[in-house]
Amino acid sequence: MKKIFKWLGVFLMSCFGLSAFLLTIGVNLPLTHYTQKEPIAAKLLIKNCHIVDVKNGTILSNHNIRIENGKIIAIDSVGSSSVAGFTVIDGSGKYVMPGLWDMHLHTLSLSPQLHFPLLIANGVTNVRDMGDGDSWISDIDAPLVKDKDSWDKQFTEQHLLMPRIWESCSYHVEEIDGITAQNTQEKVRELVTKLKQRGEPFVKLQLEDSELPAPVFYEIQKQAQLQGFSALGHLSYNVDIDTVLANGYPSIEHAWALIPHCVREKKRFEKDLETKAYELSHQDTALTTAVLKKIAAAHTYYVPTHVTSNRKEALVFDEKFRQDPRNQYVESTQLRLWKLWANLHTSGYDEPAQQELLYNYYQRGLEITRLAHQNGVKLLAGTDALDRYVYHGFSLHDELTEMTKAGLTPAEALRTATINAAEYYRQTDKYGSVEPGKTADLLLLDRNPLENITNTQAIHAVYFNQRLYDRNDLARMKASVREQAKSFGISCKFIWNMIKGMF
Ligand SMILES: [Zn+2]
Structure with missing residues (x-):
């Protein structure tokens, strides 16, 4: 018997040793990223295309767009003669719209391999990074090398293909160690100062599982404002929305965060499903309208992220949802974790009544x-x-569809991913629509997105950073991610980053 244990021990040690050995090799394999190898088309003329006016929800038919050094210099309908020195492409039958913005996504240090090519291939040229997945779990006091800084360097020196990242946050506040009613101000000031010093763009409040006491929430808002930036993100159910808005909250994230504030007498139950049932049965339209009017008056933006917020919990019971063909773009360990969650969730809510409740939520x-x-x-x-x-x-295209399911017209949905985002950053003079003087981030579509929002997926070409990516280029970007997602080196690095994050 003893011998068996001894051999079992040796066997397990060997397995562990071999795994560690393989992991070490994998982690040290060099990474490649997708480079912008397509030639620069600094002077481009798109002839005879239909321009999607996202502001007015109309189409400007059969116009020419002249672009120089990444900027739209003229839009006209006259003549068909080409202009000297310009690369000319025929835009007949194509719909040209501004590049899309994803205002809430997350990155990893492996995003150059796993995410950026997919963003560009889908016409997402501008993003707000709400949490760099590797570094946000790091100790606040540890020295931090922001991924964004190294990407910006690679963008310039090695032609890394990446979207424009407007802000990249690498820390979220969930709780504050050792905070009491007496030391709230001091503790919060200390935290906010550290975040400011490490160059965070804002204080991200992440309150899904834990609830900070409401006074701490307000104090974070106040301290952030005092130090010249702002707090934004989730809303916990225990805060008073009037106070939050009065203190300044530039954007509210996720549909689930707003639902409890549209309920008569907010309440929490031990079981999540009970809370959801209560919130559905105590919803109040007059109150909801009043809350939303206040959010509008405070100029606070709302980022419902329907594709993640409550939708996957409701739709994951469908086998088709779980077997999404886009799983092939997901790194294998990550996909396994998704499947694990799906199994736990579906077996935890196996009664039709429970599933119906999740759907109604x-x-x-x-x-x-x-x-x-x-x-x-x-x-x-x-x-x-x-x-x-x-x-x-x-998924940005899926989110646009969700917006139309909510009742927005296709034009209104398009605004949420173009001009509204530019407005959020006070950049409407340069971004958000196809107009002279603006940056030429463009999507050429085969079909009219104002007729059907899913036509944003009929991407014929993307023009970004002075390069024209045709259908073949876009297909290559996607193929490169499919390959990277399966690569041994990437998987080892993914696992290694996860292990590092745990300690
Ligand atoms: Zn998020």
Whole structure:
């Protein structure tokens, strides 16, 4: 018997040793990334195309777009003669719209391999990074090398293909160690100062599982403002929305965060499903409208992220949802974790009544978006990509569809991923629509997106960073991610980053 244990011990040690050995090799394999190898087309003339006017929801038919050094210099309908020195492409029958923005996604240090090519291939040229998945779990006091800084360097020196990242946050506040009613101000000031020093763009509040006491939430807002930046993100159910808005909250993230604030007498139950049932049965339209009007008046943007918020919990019971063909773009360990979650979730809610409740909760999120829009709240499209069954790039198009399910017209949905995002960053002079003087981030579509929002997926070409990516280039970008997602080196690095994050 003793011998068996001895051999078992040796066997396990060998397995562990071999895994560690393989992991070490994998982690040290060099990484390759997708480079912008396509030639620069600094002077481009797109002839005879239909321009999608996202502001007015109209089409400007048969116009020419002249681009120089990445900027739209003229739009006209006269003549068909080519201009000297310009690369000319025939835009007949094509619909040209501004590049898309994903205002809520997450990155990893492996994003150059796994995510960026997918974003560009799907016409997502601008993003807000709500949490760099590797570094946000790092100790706040540890020295930090922001991924974004190294990507910017690689972009310039090695032609890394990447979208424009407007902000990249690498820390989220979930709880504050050792905080008491007496030391709230001091503790919060200390934390916010550290975040400011490490160059965070804002203080991200992440309150899914834990609830900070409401006074701490408000203090974070106040301290952030005092130090010249802002707090934004999730809303916990225990805060008073009037106070939050009065203190300044530039954007509210996720449908689930808003639902509890549209309920008479907010309440929490031990079981999540009970809370959801209560929130559905105690929803109040007059209250909801009043809350949304206040959000609109405070100029707070709302990023419902329907594709992640409540939708996957409702749809994952469908085998087709779990077997999404886009799983091939997901790194294998990550996909295994998604499947594990799907199994736990589906077996935890195996009664039809439970599933119906989850579905109604998802629908309630859409209903609030409809009311938000009707009451003047500025909406932004965001996906929360990196979360389960959300795919970088592809899911932004799904989110646009969700916006139309909520009741927005295709034109209104397009605004949430173009001009509204540019407005959020006060950049409407340069971005968000196809107009002279603006940056030429363009999508050429085969079909009219104003007729059907899913036509944003009929991408014929993308023009970004002075390069024209045709259908073959876009297919190559996707193929490179499929390959990287299966690569041994990437998997080892993914696992290694996860292990590092645990300690
Ligand atoms: Zn997120």
